Amino acid sequence: MGFILISLIILIGITSYFLGNLRAKNLRTSNKKNLKSLSHYYGYYVALWAVVPALLVLLMITSFKSFFIEQYVLSDFIALGSYTETELSLLFTQIENTAMGIKLFDENTILIDGAVNKLNYINKTIENLTYVTVLGFSGLLVLYSVFNINHKLNSRKIVEKFLLVLYFTCSLVAIMTTVGIIFSLLYETLRFFSQVPITDFLFGLNWSPQRVFVREAGDLDTRDLANAFGAVPLFAGTFLIALIAMCVSVPVGLLTAIYMSEYASPKVRDWAKPIIEILAGIPTVVYGFFAALTVAPLVRDIGQGAGLTVSSESALAAGFVMGIMIIPFISSLSDDVIKSVPQSLREGSYAMGATKRETIVKVLLPAALPGIVGSFLLAVSRAIGETMIVVMAAGLNAKLTANPLDAATTITTQIVVILIGDQEFDSPKTQSAFALGLTLFVVTLALNFIALQVVKKYTERYD
Amino acid sequence: MKSIKIKADNLNVHYGEKQALFDVSMYMEKKQVTALIGPSGCGKSTFIRCLNRMNDVIDICKVQGKIEIDGNDIYAPDMQVEQLRERVGMVFQKPNPFPKSIFENVAYGPKIHGIAEHKSDLEEIVVNSLKKAALFDEVKDRLSDSGTSLSGGQQQRLCIARAISVNPDIILMDEPCSALDPIATARIEELMGDLKTEYTIIIVTHSMQQAARVSSRTGFFHLGKLVEVDKTETIFSNPSDQRTQDYITGRFG
Numbered sequence: 001m002g003f004i005l006i007s008l009i010i011l012i013g014i015t016s017y018f019l020g021n022l023r024a025k026n027l028r029t030s031n032k033k034n035l036k037s038l039s040h041y042y043g044y045y046v047a048l049w050a051v052v053p054a055l056l057v058l059l060m061i062t063s064f065k066s067f068f069i070e071q072y073v074l075s076d077f078i079a080l081g082s083y084t085e086t087e088l089s090l091l092f093t094q095i096e097n098t099a100m101g102i103k104l105f106d107e108n109t110i111l112i113d114g115a116v117n118k119l120n121y122i123n124k125t126i127e128n129l130t131y132v133t134v135l136g137f138s139g140l141l142v143l144y145s146v147f148n149i150n151h152k153l154n155s156r157k158i159v160e161k162f163l164l165v166l167y168f169t170c171s172l173v174a175i176m177t178t179v180g181i182i183f184s185l186l187y188e189t190l191r192f193f194s195q196v197p198i199t200d201f202l203f204g205l206n207w208s209p210q211r212v213f214v215r216e217a218g219d220l221d222t223r224d225l226a227n228a229f230g231a232v233p234l235f236a237g238t239f240l241i242a243l244i245a246m247c248v249s250v251p252v253g254l255l256t257a258i259y260m261s262e263y264a265s266p267k268v269r270d271w272a273k274p275i276i277e278i279l280a281g282i283p284t285v286v287y288g289f290f291a292a293l294t295v296a297p298l299v300r301d302i303g304q305g306a307g308l309t310v311s312s313e314s315a316l317a318a319g320f321v322m323g324i325m326i327i328p329f330i331s332s333l334s335d336d337v338i339k340s341v342p343q344s345l346r347e348g349s350y351a352m353g354a355t356k357r358e359t360i361v362k363v364l365l366p367a368a369l370p371g372i373v374g375s376f377l378l379a380v381s382r383a384i385g386e387t388m389i390v391v392m393a394a395g396l397n398a399k400l401t402a403n404p405l406d407a408a409t410t411i412t413t414q415i416v417v418i419l420i421g422d423q424e425f426d427s428p429k430t431q432s433a434f435a436l437g438l439t440l441f442v443v444t445l446a447l448n449f450i451a452l453q454v455v456k457k458y459t460e461r462y463d
Numbered sequence: 464m465k466s467i468k469i470k471a472d473n474l475n476v477h478y479g480e481k482q483a484l485f486d487v488s489m490y491m492e493k494k495q496v497t498a499l500i501g502p503s504g505c506g507k508s509t510f511i512r513c514l515n516r517m518n519d520v521i522d523i524c525k526v527q528g529k530i531e532i533d534g535n536d537i538y539a540p541d542m543q544v545e546q547l548r549e550r551v552g553m554v555f556q557k558p559n560p561f562p563k564s565i566f567e568n569v570a571y572g573p574k575i576h577g578i579a580e581h582k583s584d585l586e587e588i589v590v591n592s593l594k595k596a597a598l599f600d601e602v603k604d605r606l607s608d609s610g611t612s613l614s615g616g617q618q619q620r621l622c623i624a625r626a627i628s629v630n631p632d633i634i635l636m637d638e639p640c641s642a643l644d645p646i647a648t649a650r651i652e653e654l655m656g657d658l659k660t661e662y663t664i665i666i667v668t669h670s671m672q673q674a675a676r677v678s679s680r681t682g683f684f685h686l687g688k689l690v691e692v693d694k695t696e697t698i699f700s701n702p703s704d705q706r707t708q709d710y711i712t713g714r715f716g
Contacts, residue, residue: 265522344559350520351555352572352625353548362571367562 005058005131009138013051016142020046023149037156045155048162049145054138061130069126073119076111095119185441188434195428196229201435204230207398209418209429229432231439233400237315237408241390242383244319244404245326249379252323253330254372260331261338262360273332280328284388291321291393303405311395315408318394322386326379333378337371338364370458377451381444387412411436468493468633468663469514474528476509476518483509487528487689489682496655496664498678498695500671502710505684507667511635514665515551516544532633549576552626556638558618560610560625565602568610568621569593572629588628596624597654616647623654627662634658636666640673652677671711675699683707 021043028035035042070092077083077091095115097103149155193201208228256276260269296317303310341364349359365372387410395407396417418433469491476484484506491497499507509518516537518524530537537547549572560568569589572578579585589606593599598620602613610621619639626634636655640648655664655677668674674681675695682692683706691704702708 342559344555344557345561347517347520347555348559348561348622348625349571351515351517351548351553352575352629353545354571354575355545358575362575363561 002058002062005134006055008135009051009054009058012054012135012138012142013047016050016146017043017047019142019146020044020149020155023146024155027149027151031151033151035151036154041155041159042149042153044159045149045153046142046145048159049141050138052162053141054134057137058130058134061126061133065126069119069122072122073115076114182441185434185438188431189438191426192428192431192435196432200227201229201231201432203232205232205400206230207233207414209414209432229428231411231436233398234409234411234414234436236400236402237394237398238384238410238412240402240404240408241315241319241322241394241410242380244316245322245383246376246380248320248323249326249330249383250376253327253375253379254334256327256331257334257338257372258360258365260335262356262364273335276331277328279325280332282325284325284386285392287321287325288388288392291317291389295321296393299405308405310405311407313393313395313407314405315394316404318390318408319404321393322383322389325386325389326382329379329382330375333375334368334372337368337375340371341367370455374451374455377447377454381447381451384410384447385412385440385444387416391416411440415440465492465495467491468532469665470531471510471513472529472531474510474513474526474530476506476513476527477525478521479523483687484513485688489689489692491663491665492680493663494659494661495680496659496666496678498674498681499665499667499684500669500674500681500710501684501690503669506687507682507684508637510684511553511637511665511667514633514635515548515553517553519544545576549629550631551633551635552629552631553635554619554622554626554637554639557642558615558622560613560618560621562609562611564607565593565610565613565621566606569624569628572625576629578629592624592628593621595627595658596620597650597657598624614647616643616650619643619647619651620654623651623658627658631662633663633665636664638667638669641669648673671699683710685710 017040021039023046024035024039024042028039070089071078073095074088074092077088083091095112096119098112099116099119204227206227207230210228260273260276264272292313296313299314299317299320300310300312303314345363345367346359349363354362390410390413394409394413396409396413397407398409398414399406401408415433415436418429418436424430467490471490472488474484474487475482487506487510499510501507512518513526513530514532514537518526526538532547532551536542561571563571566589569592570579570585573585573588579588590599593602598617601617602608602621610618613621619642623634623639640651643651652673655666658664666674666677678695680692681695681698683690683698683702683704685706691698691702691707693703698707699711702711
């Protein structure tokens, strides 16, 4: 139904555009007086009246329809008064299934058959009503707006205003989504902290949320709940892996950027830059199995060859691959910043008799430093938020360690582990994921904020 | 007869396919100001950028011919470009101080060439250079401020201080006043008068009055060719070429 109706509305819209356009042209020729806007703006004006209110009405009907239908169909059962809310909604599902020819139960057949008839009837009626209302509404507004066109009406202003409202609504959708996500995170986090003290979460050294189930089985007392959610091992693991990643990506990325911006000929640049940027386009899960199947065993073999104990899943392997992944973030951004240092500074330095290396180290890099630091911080927040590689290559064991050859786990990995599978939503174990998510959100937000401030504050303005 | 500092012989410069200079031959006298005038795109900037080999930076630029400074061919294979540029300083059209402190801007050249042995030597060089550039009194209390925080005229004088910090023989100035107001311009011109007692100065300028005020010899470039070069008085009062006369009387350019 929806598809045909919307197509009809759009058809009316297109027709009414020409109608409005035509009417405006007629007015102009018959009265020899100028209109306030070009004639096609009157077309848009009429088309907007034809389409927008009709769509809004349709939206309203669809959103309230199901509630109304349910009430009507179930009226007989509600009158009996012996059903709870849950049972009623189950019943409604059963009725819907029966209406589609799926019959699973044989209870209450008479009542259900009656309800099925009611359902079919009400569906048909509402469909017809919707057609009549929406199309009638649209048609009426077309008539109204066509006859509303006169010399005083400035349709251009109205159309512009409508577009303004449209843009505003779209940006509002994005903003409201962000706000909504933050609030749902906050809400669940607060519920978590009502069961587990925030200090235990932030400073506790032991992370083993699965203990909650053991407690429920009756083996442990409540005190152990507090001991299960110490997030420090996760923070440490995240920090360790991000640190390894930065140790790989900062030097490689920065030197790549210097080569690309100062040494590479345009020809080399043209093919090398896209290839480097492809690194950023590889799905992280691909990096993940690359890390787990190639790099981790390699690290283990080399380590064992050197007489070290290396676990088969190591922070080093995950951090290394993650570092490779974020190279393009650093190289591409830094390359742009270094390139945007004005040519006049390069010439100034060369004219003093400086070599290329002296110019790069003493003039270009200091001048580009804010942008370069900004790219580092963005890369860090990317590394902290990365999940797949760690899940696959670094292990799930929340152990407090600074040894890069050991298995480690991160905040994001634990969120995945906690939310995989069937979980109750009011268990502290599940809610701890929201607390972790919020922590991560706050940290990356802070990093991004600092990055932007650094770039803004220390950027030299060259006019 | 004053002694000759720079001598260019049959200089031809190409940017890719396009020829920018045609058979330019001229000499410049020691401790004098030589002005190069001519309409935009006539090749005068290209010419002075050959004198410190700044055109090397541009890949497509090809220089043919000979330039001698004190009798040495600067395009000879064994010529060290960095050492050449230490002797031939340059001041650009737009002031281009480095985003460093005023002190570091001036100390840049002495540091990369290892001129100062001790910190006190370096300080002396910086102070002297700023004094010669007539900037010291204005900035002596804020040497650690950023060079970019100065006004346009001060920035240009800072660039002059930077250029003379390595004690060059020659200073090239590529339209040094075109981004400055008349008062700042007057100060720079005054400064040039002081500087020519120690340095050979080549200045490219769009302002014929400026050329007349500061220089002793003037060359007129047109369409990549050196049309005429002579004493400044001669060029402005009694030029031998019709094109020079048209240009200085404002008939074109």
